[in-house]
Amino acid sequence: MIHQYKMNGYNIVLDVNSGCVHTVDDVAYDIIELYENMPAAELIKVITARHGITADEVREVIDDLEALKKEKKLYTEDIFAGQADLFKKRQSVVKALCLHVAHACNMTCGYCFAGKGEYHGEKALMSYDVGKRALDWLIENSGSRQNLEVDFFGGEPLLNFEVVKQLVAYGRSREKECGKKFRFTLTTNGILLNDEVIEFAKKEMSNVVISLDGRKEVNDKMRRTLDLGGTYEAILPAFKKLAQSRDQKDYYVRGTYTHYNTDFASDILHMADLGFKELSIEPVVAPPDAPYALTESDLPKLLSEYERLACEMLERKREGKGRDFTFYHYMIDLTGGPCIVKRISGCGVGTEYMAVTPSGDFYPCHQFVGDEKFLLGNIYDGITNGAVCEEFQGCNVYSHDECKDCFAKLYCSGGCAANAYHTTGSITGVYEMGCELHKKRIECAIMLKVAEMCEEL
Numbered sequence: 198m199i200h201q202y203k204m205n206g207y208n209i210v211l212d213v214n215s216g217c218v219h220t221v222d223d224v225a226y227d228i229i230e231l232y233e234n235m236p237a238a239e240l241i242k243v244i245t246a247r248h249g250i251t252a253d254e255v256r257e258v259i260d261d262l263e264a265l266k267k268e269k270k271l272y273t274e275d276i277f278a279g280q281a282d283l284f285k286k287r288q289s290v291v292k293a294l295c296l297h298v299a300h301a302c303n304m305t306c307g308y309c310f311a312g313k314g315e316y317h318g319e320k321a322l323m324s325y326d327v328g329k330r331a332l333d334w335l336i337e338n339s340g341s342r343q344n345l346e347v348d349f350f351g352g353e354p355l356l357n358f359e360v361v362k363q364l365v366a367y368g369r370s371r372e373k374e375c376g377k378k379f380r381f382t383l384t385t386n387g388i389l390l391n392d393e394v395i396e397f398a399k400k401e402m403s404n405v406v407i408s409l410d411g412r413k414e415v416n417d418k419m420r421r422t423l424d425l426g427g428t429y430e431a432i433l434p435a436f437k438k439l440a441q442s443r444d445q446k447d448y449y450v451r452g453t454y455t456h457y458n459t460d461f462a463s464d465i466l467h468m469a470d471l472g473f474k475e476l477s478i479e480p481v482v483a484p485p486d487a488p489y490a491l492t493e494s495d496l497p498k499l500l501s502e503y504e505r506l507a508c509e510m511l512e513r514k515r516e517g518k519g520r521d522f523t524f525y526h527y528m529i530d531l532t533g534g535p536c537i538v539k540r541i542s543g544c545g546v547g548t549e550y551m552a553v554t555p556s557g558d559f560y561p562c563h564q565f566v567g568d569e570k571f572l573l574g575n576i577y578d579g580i581t582n583g584a585v586c587e588e589f590q591g592c593n594v595y596s597h598d599e600c601k602d603c604f605a606k607l608y609c610s611g612g613c614a615a616n617a618y619h620t621t622g623s624i625t626g627v628y629e630m631g632c633e634l635h636k637k638r639i640e641c642a643i644m645l646k647v648a649e650m651c652e653e654l
Contacts, residue, residue, distance in 0.1 A: 200604030411464020547589030
């Protein structure tokens, strides 16, 4: 499968199944487009007329394409479809938990999927005993895996900071005896972020995710305090201090864009101009009747914003002077990226990765918490709802019919199961707008890599 596109002056050709990326001139670009579906004589006639070149020059390009085809760098076949189920079975050992240490929040965000942090249930804080048992369960069920991941999540996890500290200490105390290494992360809205937390995070947290939607007016429209005040001014100083304490790495400023800020590239650039270097922004997933929900009519603007962002990032990289920054969705490794098992199997939701509620219940991930259909079991009895686990076990990029002919399938692994479920009612469904946005992000990411290599940036 071949995917071709033009962006920012580059003619880019992606051989989907091999992952090879080629940047070519206009002649080669047009030949590649016609090569497999047009007889050679007719192709030569079309190209010579279109570009004013000789037949011999066209044949020379065709010879180059044939050589690339023999080297399995162009027009390669899909050899992975029959192995997808086997690859997915490799995700049978748990490696990560999302600990919901607080089903409570000190903010009220307009688009919150978690029902104001309570996941449509009662307010609750995880006890040390529940968290300790969750870590023990992870150790017991992680097989031979040495590296384990635990994210402290909410609600707002800093409402339960003392337990977070205790659980980190407990995890560290067990590493040597068990031959494991914990990678702890923290996701916070920043209201309670202070010097103590920043110092603790610098020492113990491999990554910190901090929530900011961008410009003040954009952030404060959706991210509000309990008395409906804006949060921008309250959280920004501590966020800057945290980023600086971590030498502008091992953190992410993570935002959400909605129908209200379809010019979201301006929000990313605003945060970059504030000095943040690690940035991400996600499209809101919302009921279609919500006033902030993205609409089909928003799509052209959103696609153009991703391209605008990529071009601005490239320009800043050219300028140097420390103006460049990282955008999560444009981080792509074209030479040694994720292995094919990961590309096909996805994030491991419900298999390698699970969420734990304050009471100790298991769900496939944080976006399924509170939906009793997806209750997997608990930290005391283990996994008791094997049917749901099997459902996720069967979820891979080839279980989505819509993905089979998509150029981005080995970059998105079939997309987010939670987004699919909440928009289609099935974890093997397809969130169509999400697909279109992801495809554009992949095109932008590849363009940036091509530019960096061609311009030696």
